[in-house]
Amino acid sequence: MKVKSLSLLSLLLCLQLxxxxxxxxxxxxxxxxxSLTIGVSMLSMQNEFIVNVADEMQKKADAAGVExxxxxxxxxxxxxxEQVESFIAQNVDAxxxxxxxxxxxxPAVQKALAAKIPIINVNSATSTKPxxxxxxxxxxxxxxxxxxxxxxxxxxxxxxMMQGYMGQAAQLQREQAAKxxxxxxxxxxxxxxxxxxxxxxxxMSLMENxxxxxxxxxxxxxxxxxxxxxxxxxxxxxxxLKDKVLVVSIxxxxxALQSVQKGELNATxxxxxxxxxxxxxxxxxxxxxxxxxxxxxxxxxxxxxxxxVKEFLK
Amino acid sequence: METQSIxxxxxxxxxxxxxxxxxxxxxxxxxxxIICVGLAVVAPRFLTVSNWVIIITQVSINxxxxxxxxxVILTGGIDLSLGSMVAVxxxxxxxxxxxxDYPLLVPLAAGLLTGIGFGAFNGFLITRSKVxxxxxxxxxxxxxxxxxxxxxxxxxxxxLSDSFNFIGGGAVLGIPVPILILAVAFAASWVxxxxxxxxxxxxxxxxxxxxxxxxxxxxxxxxLWVYTLCGGLAGLAGIVLTARITTxxxxxxxxFELDAIAAAIIGGTSTAGGSGTxxxxxxxxxxxxxxxxxxxxxxxxxxxQQVVMGAIIIAAVVLDGGRELKVKS
Numbered sequence: 001m002k003v004k005s006l007s008l009l010s011l012l013l014c015l016q017l018x019x020x021x022x023x024x025x026x027x028x029x030x031x032x033x034x035s036l037t038i039g040v041s042m043l044s045m046q047n048e049f050i051v052n053v054a055d056e057m058q059k060k061a062d063a064a065g066v067e068x069x070x071x072x073x074x075x076x077x078x079x080x081x082e083q084v085e086s087f088i089a090q091n092v093d094a095x096x097x098x099x100x101x102x103x104x105x106x107p108a109v110q111k112a113l114a115a116k117i118p119i120i121n122v123n124s125a126t127s128t129k130p131x132x133x134x135x136x137x138x139x140x141x142x143x144x145x146x147x148x149x150x151x152x153x154x155x156x157x158x159x160x161m162m163q164g165y166m167g168q169a170a171q172l173q174r175e176q177a178a179k180x181x182x183x184x185x186x187x188x189x190x191x192x193x194x195x196x197x198x199x200x201x202x203x204m205s206l207m208e209n210x211x212x213x214x215x216x217x218x219x220x221x222x223x224x225x226x227x228x229x230x231x232x233x234x235x236x237x238x239x240x241l242k243d244k245v246l247v248v249s250i251x252x253x254x255x256a257l258q259s260v261q262k263g264e265l266n267a268t269x270x271x272x273x274x275x276x277x278x279x280x281x282x283x284x285x286x287x288x289x290x291x292x293x294x295x296x297x298x299x300x301x302x303x304x305x306x307x308x309v310k311e312f313l314k
Numbered sequence: 315m316e317t318q319s320i321x322x323x324x325x326x327x328x329x330x331x332x333x334x335x336x337x338x339x340x341x342x343x344x345x346x347x348i349i350c351v352g353l354a355v356v357a358p359r360f361l362t363v364s365n366w367v368i369i370i371t372q373v374s375i376n377x378x379x380x381x382x383x384x385x386v387i388l389t390g391g392i393d394l395s396l397g398s399m400v401a402v403x404x405x406x407x408x409x410x411x412x413x414x415d416y417p418l419l420v421p422l423a424a425g426l427l428t429g430i431g432f433g434a435f436n437g438f439l440i441t442r443s444k445v446x447x448x449x450x451x452x453x454x455x456x457x458x459x460x461x462x463x464x465x466x467x468x469x470x471x472x473x474l475s476d477s478f479n480f481i482g483g484g485a486v487l488g489i490p491v492p493i494l495i496l497a498v499a500f501a502a503s504w505v506x507x508x509x510x511x512x513x514x515x516x517x518x519x520x521x522x523x524x525x526x527x528x529x530x531x532x533x534x535x536x537x538l539w540v541y542t543l544c545g546g547l548a549g550l551a552g553i554v555l556t557a558r559i560t561t562x563x564x565x566x567x568x569x570f571e572l573d574a575i576a577a578a579i580i581g582g583t584s585t586a587g588g589s590g591t592x593x594x595x596x597x598x599x600x601x602x603x604x605x606x607x608x609x610x611x612x613x614x615x616x617x618x619q620q621v622v623m624g625a626i627i628i629a630a631v632v633l634d635g636g637r638e639l640k641v642k643s
Contacts, residue, residue, distance in 0.1 A: 051468050195616040200559045205372045209610035212365045255472050
């Protein structure tokens with residue numbers, strides 16, 4: 001009996017040693033930059049901009065030989081927290097989070113930090129500070145859009161604003177910036193603001209209704225995203241008012257770029273999906289490898305008008 | 315009465331005395347008129363012809379979906395996949411509507427057949443399995459959204475032909491095409507429900523499925539037809555939506571099923587099945603459209619709009635005189 005149990009013990013010990021060895025091996029390769037595993041939880045893979053960010057991440061990761069696990073949170077902060085929990089359980093080397101919501105996605109960041117796994121927020125913020133942030137400042141986009149309108153209008157005129165989903169970070173920050181700029185131009189008046197939920201057809205209906213109530217009083221439209229900007233352009237064109245009303249929106253999606261080229265949409269703001277994706281992966285690799293990294297990487301927006309649209313059309 | 319199981323040929327709604335049905339329809343019509351008068355007083359532009367043209371154009375998509383879901387609810391079912399069908403059909407039509415790719419008939423047929431096929435698939439699953447329509451269409455709702463994303467590769471399909479876009483933005487004799495489509499769909503749905511055997515069977519199946527079966531009605535076949543028709547109308551709605559925004563959007567139509575079901579129920583269709591009319595549904599859809607338009611004209615804040623919309627919907631049904639109670643007693 002004794003002999004048997006002893007041999008069993010030694011077998012167990014051997015096994016443990018073996019697994020311990022293999023673990024050491026994998027962790028040593030991780031620090032050398034090869035075979036890193038990065039978990040990525042994206043806000044929504046149904047959103048073109050987010051898909052572009054994810055595509056660029058994949059490209060960068062493939063080139064660097066990094067394994068990427070990309071999951072779709074489908075706009076649910078709860079799902080996002082669960083996905084990060086499972087990344088922690090899988091013991092990934094770093095996590096990239098594209099947060100659904102400022103507050104509700106914060107537990108995901110807290111959990112990763114508690115597990116000592118570097119977590120990089122891309123594109124939007126959480127109230128808990130992550131290891132690093134890569135993205136663009138939404139306040140800046142709102143400011144640039146309104147400044148463009150104010151300058152084009154010579155500081156005088158009536159503006160209507162189409163908001164995104166109420167309460168989302170992008171909507172709140174773009175609105176805050178728009179109001180800041182308005183205060184500097186007493187000749188500009190905000191006639192109406194209303195949400196069109198980032199949606200093209202809803203924006204078209206909203207614009208039609210506004211044309212009914214304000215008609216020729218409207219001098220410009222600021223739409224919080226291109227989808228809504230395109231909807232506004234459709235309604236204005238149908239009403240024969242496009243020549244008299246300026247429209248500016250944000251994102252520089254291909255449709256919007258074509259519209260700018262045709263001279264319908266007056267301007268859009270290019271948010272650099274490629275740069276955001278690429279920088280996020282680079283920062284995650286550095287953080288996982290224990291190298292120096294910037295804790296805040298800000299990628300500027302660019303104003304796209306008919307004059308420079310060719311640079312952005314692919 | 316209790317021995318009679320075959321639905322009487324002259325009565326479209328055997329489970330509900332036609333007098334009550336007519337009364338409830340007047341109720342919703344009255345509520346609609348009161349809201350219109352109220353809006354006309356506070357928003358001077360509300361009553362202009364151009365505003366009404368816009369309201370009806372905007373309502374057309376929801377109304378097409380609501381006609382379809384009226385058939386479904388009449389038979390005691392539900393369809394939660396409407397919004398996804400709009401997206402799939404819209405994207406499919408858009409894929410065939412690139413400039414000069416195919417004549418106009420091809421994208422139209424592609425969109426319509428997609429809706430019809432999707433609807434028939436719903437009907438097939440519902441009649442063949444014993445799974446409730448709520449669950450089946452909850453599943454196909456997700457499948458449909460996925461298909462729309464796969465077909466479009468997650469991106470809007472744009473650059474559609476002018477002839478296709480005409481369906482959404484054009485006008486014939488000054489009347490926008492979506493309104494003409496709405497008028498034809500309304501007439502066809504009305505006739506189907508009031509003048510055909512299939513329409514009569516829909517009421518019979520919803521009123522008392524066992525009795526309908528006992529009286530020799532092929533209940534499965536009626537349901538298959540109903541979901542297929544609903545899909546076809548959703549396909550049509552997808553085409554109109556796509557042509558209106560001149561882009562096939564995989565994300566289009568999210569939540570549309572709720573607006574359509576709301577229109578049907580506000581318009582007097584009983585959630586228990588067996589009673590309802592197409593005219594009522596049209597008024598229900600118009601009511602939702604009018605409220606949305608009116609609140610925009612009045613520049614009511616986005617936060618309050620939702621509260622007001624909900625309150626008016628409840629008020630409209632209350633004004634209607636506790637219809638649900640009458641139906642059940």
